[in-house]
Amino acid sequence: MNLSISLTVNGVRRNVELDDPRVTLLDLLRERLDLTGTKKGCDRGQCGACTVLVDGRRINSCMALAVSLDGADILTIEGVARGSELHPVQAAFIAHDGLQCGFCTPGQIMSAIGLIEEGQAGDDPERVREGMSGNLCRCGAYAGITDAVLDAQRSLTETRQGRAA
Amino acid sequence: MKNFDYVRPATISDAVAAAAEPGAVYLAAGTNLLDLMKGGVSRPDRLVDVTRLPGLDRIERLPDGGIRIGALVRNADLAHDAGFARSCPAVAEALLSGASAQLRNAATVGGNLLQRTRCGYFYDAASACNKREPGTGCDARDGENRLHAVLGWSDACIATHPSDFCVPLVALDAVVEIEGRGGRREVALEALHRLPGDTPQRETVLEPGDLIVALRLPGDAPAFAAHARYLKVRERTSFAFAVVSAAAALRIEHGRIRNARLALGGVAAKPWRARAAEDTLSGATPGQDVFRRAAEAALAEAKPSGDNQFKIELAQRILVRALTLAATGTPERVPALPASPFSSVAGALIDA
Numbered sequence: 001m002n003l004s005i006s007l008t009v010n011g012v013r014r015n016v017e018l019d020d021p022r023v024t025l026l027d028l029l030r031e032r033l034d035l036t037g038t039k040k041g042c043d044r045g046q047c048g049a050c051t052v053l054v055d056g057r058r059i060n061s062c063m064a065l066a067v068s069l070d071g072a073d074i075l076t077i078e079g080v081a082r083g084s085e086l087h088p089v090q091a092a093f094i095a096h097d098g099l100q101c102g103f104c105t106p107g108q109i110m111s112a113i114g115l116i117e118e119g120q121a122g123d124d125p126e127r128v129r130e131g132m133s134g135n136l137c138r139c140g141a142y143a144g145i146t147d148a149v150l151d152a153q154r155s156l157t158e159t160r161q162g163r164a165a
Numbered sequence: 166m167k168n169f170d171y172v173r174p175a176t177i178s179d180a181v182a183a184a185a186e187p188g189a190v191y192l193a194a195g196t197n198l199l200d201l202m203k204g205g206v207s208r209p210d211r212l213v214d215v216t217r218l219p220g221l222d223r224i225e226r227l228p229d230g231g232i233r234i235g236a237l238v239r240n241a242d243l244a245h246d247a248g249f250a251r252s253c254p255a256v257a258e259a260l261l262s263g264a265s266a267q268l269r270n271a272a273t274v275g276g277n278l279l280q281r282t283r284c285g286y287f288y289d290a291a292s293a294c295n296k297r298e299p300g301t302g303c304d305a306r307d308g309e310n311r312l313h314a315v316l317g318w319s320d321a322c323i324a325t326h327p328s329d330f331c332v333p334l335v336a337l338d339a340v341v342e343i344e345g346r347g348g349r350r351e352v353a354l355e356a357l358h359r360l361p362g363d364t365p366q367r368e369t370v371l372e373p374g375d376l377i378v379a380l381r382l383p384g385d386a387p388a389f390a391a392h393a394r395y396l397k398v399r400e401r402t403s404f405a406f407a408v409v410s411a412a413a414a415l416r417i418e419h420g421r422i423r424n425a426r427l428a429l430g431g432v433a434a435k436p437w438r439a440r441a442a443e444d445t446l447s448g449a450t451p452g453q454d455v456f457r458r459a460a461e462a463a464l465a466e467a468k469p470s471g472d473n474q475f476k477i478e479l480a481q482r483i484l485v486r487a488l489t490l491a492a493t494g495t496p497e498r499v500p501a502l503p504a505s506p507f508s509s510v511a512g513a514l515i516d517a
Contacts, residue, residue: 068214
């Protein structure tokens with residue numbers, strides 16, 4: 001079965017011929033579009049390493065069939081910086097040591113961007129931890145991750161308010 | 166994963182026709198189905214993708230005060246819909262206590278109702294499982310079964326239904342709207358899931374091709390909004406299925422309970438409505454003694470299916486705690502740790 005789909009990935013329209021309907025969004029990104037920043041951890045929706053934004057919402061790309069997302073807008077870790085300028089969430093992870101080995105970091109950062117966009121956690125560390133519970137960090141950098149998300153949330157909110165003023 | 170045909174029908178009637186064929190299953194977000202397919206537990210020949218079907222992604226307020234929720238509404242969208250969360254706060258809390266933010270952004274209302282048990286032996290293709298392969302036996306009976314059912318189980322199957330969402334829904338008399346080969350019909354959510362008996366492979370009353378198109382909460386559901394909670398004991402604070410859970414919703418007038426709605430999760434193959442317990446509360450003044458009597462009534466028929474005697478007492482304590490919190494009043498906003506017994510809300514006991 002040949003299935004033709006079209007996705008916008010990091011702002012670029014990509015037409016993809018799928019020879020197999022079993023391809024997940026994660027495998028499509030990594031194996032066919034050479035975007036290996038998105039990581040495969042458990043491949044079962046439990047670790048969050050594969051988190052990307054689909055139409056602006058964070059999801060586990062390992063648990064989504066690519067063919068079902070025909071027409072979607074995808075944002076991966078490769079698409080968040082502006083040239084050499086890091087995304088505020090990326091900068092905050094560095095500033096707060098929100099990582100050790102780094103394997104979970106792309107998923108953590110995409111999840112944090114999604115969390116801040118959802119606007120439910122605010123500046124409450126308990127709500128940030130709860131909202132980030134879909135991303136496991138086996139190095140245990142959770143304290144730094146929470147600090148980074150809170151810091152990035154603050155700076156992004158200030159930027160937005162500045163723009164609105 | 167076994168290969169399959171993929172079809173994406175444009176209309177509900179085309180979807181029903183495509184899914185009525187042997188070996189066909191519906192695909193919505195796939196957060197449970199793909200997991201089962203990757204493990205070889207589910208091996209469909211055809212996936213019927215319903216995600217583009219029109220008109221199934223709306224939350225509507227009905228003239229009688231009820232709420233109709235399209236089957237494709239995402240869990241996160243329903244939980245964060247301000248009008249819905251105000252009307253059915255225990256349902257919103259249950260939704261936010263389930264899975265992770267990523268999964269809630271994808272998972273659908275219809276899919277949640279039909280998620281499969283998390284019994285480890287069902288998931289392990291090398292184990293005997295009457296649900297997965299009828300007649301092969303049940304390795305859970307002599308296996309790791311401390312989390313298995315204490316109500317409604319049979320010798321053939323001791324699995325539990327994993328949904329949080331379904332627990333307050335069944336307490337509030339939710340109804341599912343089903344489109345099938347014979348047209349549209351309605352089934353009370355309480356009657357959707359079957360107890361295992363001798364046929365644990367038949368988990369619901371749905372027939373081939375049947376598609377859940379909407380979920381409806383009746384007009385009296387919002388009347389419980391001021392005193393409604395969902396509480397869930399987990400083995401970690403977030404992103405875990407319930408060991409046991411309870412939904413409690415009360416209508417309190419002049420200091421007395423006019424109506425009580427109670428249901429338990431994690432105890433049976435279906436969300437467990439506790440009607441006998443509700444009856445003991447009717448007309449009573451809220452208090453620990455009457456809550457304990459209600460909890461005892463709710464678990465009166467319970468018996469362990471393995472190393473899970475503790476779940477019977479735990480379920481009673483969590484029911485008492487849910488009733489206590491509900492009587493205190495629904496918080497303005499779902500707590501930072503939704504449904505957690507460890508939430509530091511004023512007035513909450515710290516030892517259930």
